Amino acid sequence: MINDIQNLKKLQEIDVTIDEIVNESQTLTHEMHTRRKELEKVREQVQTLSRVIEEKESERRKKEQDLKYEEDIVKKWEARLKEIKKQREYQALMFEIAQAKKANAELEEEILKLMEEIEGLKKEHEEITRKLEGMEKEFSEKEKFITERLKHLEEQKAEKERERETLAQSINQQLLSRYNLIRTKRGGVAVVRAWAERCTGCNMNIPPQLYYEVMKNDRVHMCPHCQRILYYEEEQEASGQTNSR
Numbered sequence: 031m032i033n034d035i036q037n038l039k040k041l042q043e044i045d046v047t048i049d050e051i052v053n054e055s056q057t058l059t060h061e062m063h064t065r066r067k068e069l070e071k072v073r074e075q076v077q078t079l080s081r082v083i084e085e086k087e088s089e090r091r092k093k094e095q096d097l098k099y100e101e102d103i104v105k106k107w108e109a110r111l112k113e114i115k116k117q118r119e120y121q122a123l124m125f126e127i128a129q130a131k132k133a134n135a136e137l138e139e140e141i142l143k144l145m146e147e148i149e150g151l152k153k154e155h156e157e158i159t160r161k162l163e164g165m166e167k168e169f170s171e172k173e174k175f176i177t178e179r180l181k182h183l184e185e186q187k188a189e190k191e192r193e194r195e196t197l198a199q200s201i202n203q204q205l206l207s208r209y210n211l212i213r214t215k216r217g218g219v220a221v222v223r224a225w226a227e228r229c230t231g232c233n234m235n236i237p238p239q240l241y242y243e244v245m246k247n248d249r250v251h252m253c254p255h256c257q258r259i260l261y262y263e264e265e266q267e268a269s270g271q272t273n274s275r
């Protein structure tokens with residue numbers, strides 16, 4: 031096999047590895063982003079719940095103060111009742127007291143309901159806080175793992191890029207730009223094996239004369255259908271190649 035084809039094959043291996051590194055990095059970065067957003071959502075839920083509880087507590091306190099105030103008034107009225115001599119005045123105040131007591135009972139009922147509601151909210155708050163703690167723990171572990179992995183991938187990528195640069199220098203510039211063009215147009219694969227009179231890139235038949243030329247591996251040939259660069263390799267070699275990937 032001539033150097034150009036061999037070098038292009040090597041170049042493609044490096045490029046595929048770089049593509050894989052980039053893909054994995056993107057997937058991991060995306061995963062981190064998604065997890066962070068989920069965590070943020072639960073954090074907000076906890077905050078909202080805390081705020082609602084605070085509001086309900088303050089509403090409860092206000093109602094309790096009102097009740098205390100109203101109950102004091104009733105006590106004063108009841109004390110005054112003993113001093114009233116006139117029947118009509120007495121009855122009028124009795125009526126007032128009865129009305130006030132009814133209103134107070136309703137207020138008391140409201141307070142009880144509020145307390146029940148607060149209790150439920152607090153339970154919910156507790157559960158969601160526990161869930162959040164679990165998520166935070168899981169996230170920080172995952173974050174640590176992903177950060178390390180990303181760092182490793184970044185190093186690997188830099189290493190592969192250096193390797194690529196060196197190799198690219200030894201390839202004919204025209205061929206190299208052709209390779210780069212095909213790669214961008216054909217889903218990252220520009221160099222493919224010709225096998226059984228077919229191009230393994232597009233799976234189309236290669237004309238016998240061209241296939242014969244490709245088998246020689248002494249010149250760069252392209253698939254007439256997909257324009258990918260073709261090389262020929264015996265099955266033994268080729269399977270060894272696949273295994274090493």
Ligand SMILES: [Zn+2]
Pocket residue numbers: 229230231232233234253254255256257258
């Ligand atoms: Zn093809």
